[in-house]
Amino acid sequence: MLGRLKIIAALVLVGVLVLASAIQFGKFKQRQESAIQQLQGDIRAERERVKDDAKTRNLSDYDFCIQSLRRRGVQSADCEQLRGLAQE
Incomplete structure (x- = not known):
């Protein structure tokens, strides 16, 4: 009975690690796409x-x-004073 609980706990832990890795990879891809x-x-x-x-x-x-x-x-009234500068 105790051996089965350890196996179940190990499987749950592996599942959590895989899920966390997938989430982090998704965030990484999103940051990369945003930067691009x-x-x-x-x-x-x-x-x-x-x-x-x-x-x-x-x-x-x-x-x-x-x-x-x-x-x-x-x-554009302020630009009028520049009108004659190019000709001088």
Whole structure:
């Protein structure tokens, strides 16, 4: 009788260890997938930034001011003072 209890206890312990290992592996996979998604988002943002840099490199200060303020939804009246600087 005592031998059977030891066997049952050992089987339960092995089952708990297997279950705990499976849970930890699942958490590991989830963290890895999350990190991969974050990196993919960072790469997309960096590509977009580089593309924007290439476009803005040729803009005058006035045009750059207008473009950046438009993105933020701010009035462009403050950019008017930059209008004549490129010609001087």
